[in-house]
Amino acid sequence: MDYLLKTEPSEYSFADLQRDKSTVWDGVSNPVALKHLRGMKPGERLVIYETGDHKSAVGTAAVVSVDASDAKNPRVKIKAGKALPRPVTLAEIKAQKLFADSPLVRQGRLSVVPLSGEQYRFLTGE
Numbered sequence: 001m002d003y004l005l006k007t008e009p010s011e012y013s014f015a016d017l018q019r020d021k022s023t024v025w026d027g028v029s030n031p032v033a034l035k036h037l038r039g040m041k042p043g044e045r046l047v048i049y050e051t052g053d054h055k056s057a058v059g060t061a062a063v064v065s066v067d068a069s070d071a072k073n074p075r076v077k078i079k080a081g082k083a084l085p086r087p088v089t090l091a092e093i094k095a096q097k098l099f100a101d102s103p104l105v106r107q108g109r110l111s112v113v114p115l116s117g118e119q120y121r122f123l124t125g126e
Contacts, residue, residue: 002045002120003036004057004104004113005078009050014059014083017048022064022079032103033112037076038068046078047115047123049104056087057123088123098122 005025007013017023028034046061060081068074099105104113115123 001039001041002047002115002117003040004047004049004115004123005061006049006051006111006113008052009054010052013050014048014080017061017078017080018059018083020080022077025076025078026073028074028111030110030112032107033110034072034074036112036114037074038066038071040066040076042066045120046081047120054087055090057084057093058087059083060124084123085125093123096122 009015012023025037028037040063042063042065044063046063047057048059048061049057061078062081064077064079066074066076093099093102094105098116098119102113102115102119103110107113120126
């Protein structure tokens with residue numbers, strides 16, 4: 001499974017992740033997003049999406065480890081990948097039939113969104 005992680009760039013941007021090389025992704029409170037975090041496995045691919053004024057997918061990352069011993073605060077360590085060749089805006093995502101049923105479009109406030117392989121390839125160009 002691949003996932004998209006949303007972040008507010010004024011709090012923690014993709015550039016911050018690249019600088020830090022890795023981080024623990026926590027601070028999530030939505031029950032559905034928490035379920036997705038707990039279900040992650042090392043090696044899974046991630047797309048980092050910046051909210052706020054940006055509203056676009058900007059880079060990649062990967063799951064390093066998952067500690068789900070505290071169900072209300074799973075700690076997922078991620079490592080930075082690379083910046084996307086160009087940001088993929090929410091408008092571009094919404095225009096794709098591929099995302100018609102995606103929680104990214106249907107549940108705008110969800111901060112951890114599962115992606116199909118096809119959706120991941122569209123966002124990353126891989």
